[in-house]
Amino acid sequence: MRQLQDLAAFVAVARAGGFREAAIGGSASASTLSDAVRRVEARLGVRLLHRTTRSVTPTEAGERLFERLAPALAEIDASLDSVNAFRDRPVGRLRLNVPSVAARLVLPWIVPRFHAAYPDIRVEVMVDESFVDLLAAGCDAGIRYGERLEQDMIAIPIGPARQRYAFAASPAYLAAHGRPSHPRELLGHACLEACFASGRSLEWEFEKAGEEIRLEPRGPLLLQVGGGADLMTDAAIGGMGIVGLFEDWLQPLFKQGRLEPVLEEWWPSFDGPFLYYSGRRYLPAPLRAFVDFVKSEPCARWPGPERPARTAHEN
Incomplete structure (x- = not known):
């Protein structure tokens, strides 16, 4: 068993391209993985990985072994998982890779109910804004929006069928600076900006009666996508400027009167998120249970027109 664990550690590191990257996608630390690979190399008497401060790549022998x-x-794994067929309820781990918006707006509706139905499945959620290789990250499935699905992935709708991107400001800000009546007037307002990890700014999009407008907001605050939504809303509540976020995120603040909708007739709508997973491998019992749950439970699909399951290459 120890040798199998060591070999599995080597495969994880080679697939992820690094000890730290493999540790993020698994349950072992980078140092534990490093020790395991050293034991495999010592037993075989050959180096399997080229290690530098910047990268970890397989040697020719390592590539052959990995293949x-x-x-x-x-x-x-598939053989061991087949034992689940003889249980009343599946057992195991389900690891999901999701963006922060899904962790906040989609999974809270689903995870508690899924746990009630399958209490022996441990759900592990990896919050990540980038589109990762699921297998390399050690994940079973992910949640993303349709335009970011890759080839050879199966995708089924999860969460709201339709969503809108909304814009808002505090009553104090609107009283002091006026309420914009057209998106282009935002160029004269303080806008709270977001950017991707690459540094590229997130554009604001608007649509009305077939007219589409795109703007790059400018203002006193810039935050990276995913990690700063709460700070963004707090800044907007404090009167720093106009914020753009998912409507579901802002709706509680509208009800409380802490923020007011801005340019609501221009808010763009789009398809909700999809649960995606590889179509090239067997489905472990925990993932199969989750897929069936998402397909059948009303809490996993609400409200709006029903959208059929599809594969990524049908986008």
């Missing part, structure tokens, strides 16, 4: 070992370990 044979990865499918063999996957088959072992």
Whole structure:
């Protein structure tokens, strides 16, 4: 068993391209993975990985071993998972890779009910704004929006069928600076900006009666997508400027009167998120249970027109 664990550690590191990256996608630390790979190399008497301060890549021997070992370990996992068919309820781990908006607006509706139905499945949620390789990250499935799905992925709708991107400001800000009546007037307002990890700014999009407008907001605050939504809303409540976020995120603040909708007739709508997973591998019992749950439970699909399941290459 120890040797299998060490071999699995080597496969994880080779697939992820680094010890730290493999640790993020698994349950072992980077140092534990490093020790495991050293034991494999010592037993085989050959170096399997080139290690530098910037990268970890397989040697020729490592590539050969990885090519044979990865499918063999996957088959072992599938064989062990087949025992779940003899249980009343599946057991195991379900690891999901999701953006922060899904962690806040989609999963709270679903995870407690799924746990009630399958109490022996441990759900692990990895919050990540980037579109990762699920297998390399050690995840079973992910949640993303349709335009960011990759080839060879199966996707089924999860969460709200339709969503809107909304804009808002505090009553104090609107009283002091006026309420914009057209998106282009935002160029003269303080706008709370967001950017991607790459540094690229997030554009604001508007649509009305077939007219589409795109703007790059400018203002006194810039936050990276995902990690700063709460600070963004707090800043807007404090009167720093106009904020753009998912409507579901802002709706409680509208009801409380802490923020007011801005340019509501221009808010763009779009398809809700999808649960996606690889169509090239067997479905572990926990993932199969989650997929069936999402397809059948009303709490996992609300409200709006029903959208059929589709594969990514049908986008």
